[in-house]
Amino acid sequence: xxxxxxxxxxxxxxxxxxxxxxxxxxxxxxxxxxxxxxxxxxxxxxxxxxxxxxxxxxxxxxxxxxxxxxxxxxxxxxxxxxxxxxxxxxxxxxxxxxxxxxxxxxxxxxxxxxxxxxxxxxxxxxxxxxxxxxxxxxxxxxxxxxxxxxxxxxxxxxxxxxxxxxxxxxxxxxxxxxxxxxxxxxxxxxxxxxxxxxxxxxxxxxxxxxxxxxxxxxxxxxxxxxxxxxxxxxxxxxxxxxxxxxxxxxxxxxxxxxxxxxxxxxxxxxxxxxxxxxxxxxxxxxxxxxxxxxxxxxxxxxxxxxxxxxxxxxxxxxxxxxxxxxxxxxxxxxxxxxxxxxxxx
Ligand SMILES: *Cc1c(COP(=O)(O)O)cnc(C)c1O
Numbered sequence: 001x002x003x004x005x006x007x008x009x010x011x012x013x014x015x016x017x018x019x020x021x022x023x024x025x026x027x028x029x030x031x032x033x034x035x036x037x038x039x040x041x042x043x044x045x046x047x048x049x050x051x052x053x054x055x056x057x058x059x060x061x062x063x064x065x066x067x068x069x070x071x072x073x074x075x076x077x078x079x080x081x082x083x084x085x086x087x088x089x090x091x092x093x094x095x096x097x098x099x100x101x102x103x104x105x106x107x108x109x110x111x112x113x114x115x116x117x118x119x120x121x122x123x124x125x126x127x128x129x130x131x132x133x134x135x136x137x138x139x140x141x142x143x144x145x146x147x148x149x150x151x152x153x154x155x156x157x158x159x160x161x162x163x164x165x166x167x168x169x170x171x172x173x174x175x176x177x178x179x180x181x182x183x184x185x186x187x188x189x190x191x192x193x194x195x196x197x198x199x200x201x202x203x204x205x206x207x208x209x210x211x212x213x214x215x216x217x218x219x220x221x222x223x224x225x226x227x228x229x230x231x232x233x234x235x236x237x238x239x240x241x242x243x244x245x246x247x248x249x250x251x252x253x254x255x256x257x258x259x260x261x262x263x264x265x266x267x268x269x270x271x272x273x274x275x276x277x278x279x280x281x282x283x284x285x286x287x288x289x290x291x292x293x294x295x296x297x298x299x300x301x302x303x304x305x306x307x308x309x310x311x312x313x314x315x316x317x318x319x320x321x322x323x324x325x326x327x328x329x330x331x332x333x334x335x336x337x338x339x340x341x342x343x344x345x
Pocket of ligand 1: 060061062089090091164166198199200201202203204205296299300327328329
């Protein structure tokens with residue numbers, strides 16, 4: 001058996017067009033058909049890409065971005081990763097796990113204040129050895145530069161990972177993911193007409209669209225917005241558009257794309273980020289009970305609720321193959337237990 005010691009080794013053989021990639025997860029993630037769900041909805045064939053099974057301390061889509069970001073940090077001789085997010089950030093938890101695996105320090109800047117009880121991702125952040133900074137109303141790592149400066153003054157070499165790992169380099173993780181899907185779809189002899197997933201900081205969306213453009217695929221890629229549009233500084237589609245362009249430029253490729261090519265659906269945001277409503281509760285229950293698959297309350301339940309609504313509205317033909325990309329997040333089920341079971345709200 002080939003046991004590979006991942007500590008501080010940068011594996012540049014499995015790179016995307018020469019970029020270093022630190023192995024952090026188990027890829028390819030499974031591609032599975034949801035036969036029972038398709039039957040229950042009397043809809044088209046629905047498949048799922050299980051990035052919730054990416055393997056990094058309970059998995060998720062951030063693992064793919066981190067493989068590039070961590071390799072970059074190691075190449076630059078950094079010894080500390082800093083990132084930020086919401087208290088139940090899956091990105092922060094996967095970053096903490098990556099630092100543990102690679103012998104780095106981890107500082108997480110989380111929105112809100114320290115709760116009495118650490119549950120879900122926050123519990124895991126602590127188990128994984130991350131140092132946590134509570135940042136009140138700022139939940140997108142706005143005060144990271146200040147913390148980085150303090151660490152530098154203490155002799156550390158910090159590497160800043162942006163909110164959600166969504167920069168030009170992080171997005172490459174999903175260019176590779178698109179290639180991975182292409183190989184699996186070919187092996188399974190299916191052609192997908194539509195890909196649906198939860199889109200929030202833009203890196204997943206940007207990488208998938210760039211991957212599609214680079215492989216001249218015709219699949220429709222639709223992100224389900226998780227956050228109310230008025231809560232973002234820049235229109236979200238523009239942010240994704242810019243990210244696609246900077247990411248393409250960073251790997252030296254020319255692409256043709258218009259802002260109108262970015263497909264985002266924001267009618268499923270309900271009461272806003274992290275607020276579980278009836279559609280999310282129903283989506284969690286239907287996936288759990290028809291397929292034994294766990295969605296998360298913040299992202300994938302909302303995206304699956306969107307997909308189910310689209311199927312019910314007759315947006316797809318019966319002979320289409322639809323792919324749902326499961327981006328992870330199940331650790332947040334536990335702190336949201338009461339909301340999911342409908343005891344509050
Ligand atoms: C971060 C996250 C997303 C959104 O991915 P982005 O690349 O930030 O748009 C979706 N689902 C889950 C579970 C996540 O943690």
